[in-house]
Amino acid sequence: MRDSAAMAEILCLNAGSSSLKFALYAEPGTDEPSLLASGKIENIGLEPHLIARDAKGDVLADRRWTKDVTITHETLLKDLLREIEASVGEDLIAVGHRIVHGGADYSAPARVDAPLLAALEALCPLAPLHQPHNLAAVRAVSRLRPALLQVACFDTGFHHGQPPVATRLALPRALGEEGMRRYGFHGISYEYIARQLRLIDPDTGGGRTIAAHLGNGASLCAMDGGRSIDTTMGFTALDGLVMGTRCGALDPGAVLYLLQQRGMTAREVEHLLYSESGLLGVSGTSSDMRALLGSETPAAGEAIDLFVWQIARQAGALASSLGGLDSFVFTAGIGENAPEIRARVADRLRWLGVALDTDANLRGASVISAPFSRVTVRIIPTDEEWMIAIHTADLLREEPKP
Numbered sequence: 431m432r433d434s435a436a437m438a439e440i441l442c443l444n445a446g447s448s449s450l451k452f453a454l455y456a457e458p459g460t461d462e463p464s465l466l467a468s469g470k471i472e473n474i475g476l477e478p479h480l481i482a483r484d485a486k487g488d489v490l491a492d493r494r495w496t497k498d499v500t501i502t503h504e505t506l507l508k509d510l511l512r513e514i515e516a517s518v519g520e521d522l523i524a525v526g527h528r529i530v531h532g533g534a535d536y537s538a539p540a541r542v543d544a545p546l547l548a549a550l551e552a553l554c555p556l557a558p559l560h561q562p563h564n565l566a567a568v569r570a571v572s573r574l575r576p577a578l579l580q581v582a583c584f585d586t587g588f589h590h591g592q593p594p595v596a597t598r599l600a601l602p603r604a605l606g607e608e609g610m611r612r613y614g615f616h617g618i619s620y621e622y623i624a625r626q627l628r629l630i631d632p633d634t635g636g637g638r639t640i641a642a643h644l645g646n647g648a649s650l651c652a653m654d655g656g657r658s659i660d661t662t663m664g665f666t667a668l669d670g671l672v673m674g675t676r677c678g679a680l681d682p683g684a685v686l687y688l689l690q691q692r693g694m695t696a697r698e699v700e701h702l703l704y705s706e707s708g709l710l711g712v713s714g715t716s717s718d719m720r721a722l723l724g725s726e727t728p729a730a731g732e733a734i735d736l737f738v739w740q741i742a743r744q745a746g747a748l749a750s751s752l753g754g755l756d757s758f759v760f761t762a763g764i765g766e767n768a769p770e771i772r773a774r775v776a777d778r779l780r781w782l783g784v785a786l787d788t789d790a791n792l793r794g795a796s797v798i799s800a801p802f803s804r805v806t807v808r809i810i811p812t813d814e815e816w817m818i819a820i821h822t823a824d825l826l827r828e829e830p831k832p
């Protein structure tokens with residue numbers, strides 16, 4: 431994968447619902463880790479595509495698979511780890527993982543051991559599209575290199591300081607005390623965005639900001655001075671916006687109807703809401719925004735309309751939680767790459783003082799608002815892997831030296 435003299439290296443793994451992202455960093459011991467190579471396998475479940483690049487951006491590997499049910503997150507992960515192990519060998523000193531759900535007990539990055547793994551396993555039903563893949567990666571690394579330090583970084587962690595009113599579900603108190611509360615996700619991405627905003631604007635960290643992580647999974651986060659105060663995902667990553675295959679916010683009565691009137695089993699409803707709904711369900715053709723934007727069918731158009739409508743609707747709610755809006759950030763696959771979606775969302779948020787610079791938006795500039803816009807609108811490419819590397823390096827430094 432690269433030329434190397436012996437060095438200490440950290441591998442970061444980020445298993446999303448439709449992708450497997452990875453990055454290798456040199457760990458100099460003092461400074462921030464520096465990127466050696468990175469890549470992603472996207473479109474898992476459809477026609478997976480692997481692309482890996484070195485730090486300069488030169489392509490190291492480019493491979494496509496045709497649709498095949500035997501090619502899963504797990505088989506791709508196994509091949510990937512074998513390849514990385516062959517190339518990196520003993521230089522690898524730690525692996526950092528994105529773990530989507532940390533539940534009530536885990537928020538700060540933590541060394542993975544057997545009790546933590548068991549606790550995280552118990553959370554799989556709350557994140558069925560992610561947690562099993564995240565933990566499969568931990569186990570696969572353990573099998574390959576049992577003594578290696580593995581660090582879990584939680585997608586829920588960034589939201590742990592939210593005010594209680596933002597996390598409470600209006601259910602009987604006893605259920606809340608058992609852990610039925612809103613957690614929020616995409617926290618590693620939002621933590622990265624908050625750091626970038628603090629670098630751009632050290633005084634206010636962006637002020638009252640809505641960050642829109644629009645990928646296959648999608649959510650909004652209301653941040654005040656870089657701290658999460660509200661978010662659209664909740665107890666699970668099913669809540670909030672319309673997503674690739676997930677329904678987002680849904681009247682709970684609809685779930686009861688499916689169970690009681692349509693006679694569906696709980697498993698069938700789970701599959702419907704997580705894997706057959708969202709953009710895929712409404713368009714009837716694809717969960718992939720690129721495909722929908724390129725499609726002429728009315729149903730694809732309606733899926734995009736609903737996606738945009740829900741983003742604007744829920745942004746209005748988060749602006750209320752913030753008591754106003756100073757900046758808006760687009761990030762993740764759709765947020766970073768789809769000017770048409772950004773323009774349509776911004777247009778619906780004109781009442782909040784959002785005005786786009788059309789050319790800047792088309793170019794994908796870092797600031798895409800017009801000079802007179804009351805709200806500064808930015809595109810900040812997220813980097814969950816780098817955030818994981820930072821946390822993994824921090825924990826490495828706390829490890830006792832052999």
Ligand SMILES: Nc1ncnc2c1ncn2[C@@H]1O[C@H](COP(=O)(O)OP(=O)(O)O)[C@@H](O)[C@H]1O
Pocket residue numbers: 446447448449472644645646647674717718719720721723762763764767768
């Ligand atoms: N150039 C593009 N235009 C529109 N959508 C894009 C573009 N590139 C990627 N996307 C969309 O981004 C989504 C995947 O986002 P990503 O953040 O990579 O996913 P994941 O949630 O799996 O990490 C898909 O819907 C894909 O179609």
Ligand SMILES: CC(=O)OP(=O)(O)O
Pocket residue numbers: 445446447448530560585615616645646647648667
């Ligand atoms: C939490 C979540 O939905 O993650 P992703 O966007 O990677 O699917």
Ligand SMILES: [Mg+2]
Pocket residue numbers: 446447645646647
């Ligand atoms: Mg993602």
